[in-house]
Amino acid sequence: MSTFKQGRYSRYLKPFSYLVDLSIINGAIFFFEINITNTYLFSLYISALWIIISFKNDFYEVQRYTKIVQVMTLILRQIGFFALILYTFIGVFKQPNISRLALGEYLLLVFLLVAFFKFFIFYLLNRYRAAFGGNLRNVVVIGDTEKSRQLINLFKKRLDFGYKFRKQFIIENDDFSLQKCFSYIAENKIDEIYASIAELSNKQINKLIDFADNNLKELKFIPDNKDIYAKKLKYEYYEYIPIISLRDIPLQVPINKFLKRLFDILLSLAVIVFLLSWLTPLLAILIRLESKGPIFFKQTRNGFNYSEFDCYKFRSMTPNKDAHLNQATKGDQRITILGKFIRKTSIDELPQFFNVLFGDMSVVGPRPHMVRHTNLYAEKVDKFMVRHFVKPGITGLAQVSGFRGEVETDKDIINRVKYDIFYIENWSLLLDIKITVQTFINAVKGDDKAY
Structure with missing residues (x-):
């Protein structure tokens, strides 16, 4: 059994992002003459619905391998839904005196400030990983296929992703054994295991799964052809490399x-x-x-x-x-x-x-x-x-x-x-x-x- 205590990086980042965004959408109200009769009601309304739509849109689920275009898509989708709830407020709470123009100006300012903060944090974390070597995840790769070699090159090239490649285990080598992999992973505080599924037998896959479960390691598979796998498996892409996440835990949503x-x-x-x-x-x-x-x-x-x-x-x-x-x-x-x-x-x-x-x-x-x-x-x-x-x-x-x-x-x-x-x-x-x-x-x- 390995030492199970592992760091959870950036655990305060998401609550901090929530706090900043809620401060923006509430603070921006006072820059415009919107003619709201009950500011407290409006503030409660937009705050509650901002949180709800952010859950629905996975607005705060930006991963280290997320592309800039995906971040922009998240922002546009979030602001789009936010615009709908803003103008819905007029009808639901019967506020005919609200200035539609001022509300539009308020929405534009919110969009600019939220987008700026989102990209600023995204850039800051990338620079922190690339320049200072912080917020790193130690990883190993099991297998030697074209996809696994591409992934290793990606880990080495994209320092901003924050993956520290530690070792590759080549299955076809005479001295390969899963037990040696497990010993290395336990002794070197490895966080994530990437395994080429095409090179492993069912018995080896089961052993890997058992080890990862029993030692709280994240196990991900590198497929050669994603079409052969069940649709329930979760697919992620590190640039253009498909990665399978095996265990789906509802409470991680x-x-x-x-x-x-x-x-x-x-x-x-x-x-x-x-x-x-x-x-x-x-x-x-x-x-x-x-x-x-x-x-x-x-x-x-x-x-x-x-x-x-x-x-x-x-x-x-x-x-x-x-x-x-x-x-x-x-x-x-x-x-x-x-x-x-x-x-x-x-x-x-x-x-x-x-x-x-x-x-x-x-x-x-x-x-x-x-x-x-x-x-x-x-x-x-x-x-x-x-x-x-x-x-x-x-x-x-x-x-x-x-x-x-x-x-x-x-x-x-x-x-x-x-x-x-x-x-x-x-x-x-x-x-x-x-x-x-x-x-x-x-x-x-x-x-x-x-x-």
Whole structure:
């Protein structure tokens, strides 16, 4: 198993771009006499719809290999839809006194400023990669076809793409083995693997997929003829070289990510305000009356992209040195009388809604494990690390399907991983709602594995 922690470059760039663009469309209002009767309503209207159409248009999904003409297309499409919602405001909110000319001038200024900022950031990032070697992704290429050689030349020539080519593995060489590739990838902190699919056997492809899944590496295939592959596979082009992305995760789509985060924020705020606001002081008194120690139990767990975070619970055990090493078992003597009740009803998990609000967790997702257990399962269970492609959850599909609590046998964790991967690859907001409702029902009824 390799070291899984990987950097996510430019993670603040997208929120910053949103902030700048929203500032532009709201700030530009005050440069023109548009005759809007309610500026706050207009500002809320254009801000909300700008965000919605940007999700629809993938306006902020500019990749390092995106062409300038594609960036221009994105801008024109975004401004085109924005123009429609601007003039729709007049009819929807009955604003006959709005100056159409001033609104057109406002739209032109927004177009110029947004386009300038978009191209400025695009140029700045390209220069940063090319001139300073920043924001790089370490890559290897497996295979030696015409397309793979073109891709290697592209990596070396287009420094502005930010791909640092580290090594090519030639399959036809006598000393070639996938294990040597895997060792090199693990030891040299490689971020992405590009493999020539025409030169690999099905067995080798499956081994590559398993390695990439278990080590959180991005795996992409270089096809020789894209027509032979299923349409579900995602095609991208680095200049004129086709690249196949294998795993399609719904939560990587911006609109899905936004909907899930909105669901998380609304539900966590509701629980914190209407339940934890009065339940926490009450439980604090009861916990302290039964045993000395902190009210909350804090434990380091692995979350999205294998990053560590502090997971919070109401303390249900007497303080002990094994709390961070051993999971709770049936009849565990460490569990207090009150602890048995709050664990049976899952009340002890409620403080994790703060983890959800802060962005470390989701309401629904793969349950996070103790760091020690995560490292153990990553070694033993195939594809265990796929769970870390999304945020962990307070509850999950595996938990409502009978695989919560103590891991007694290897079968328990294997089945849990299967359910988690199914959830990741088939996510929908409706599925999240269904799992949340089922979790509430199970908490009221009581779960045999909640101890």
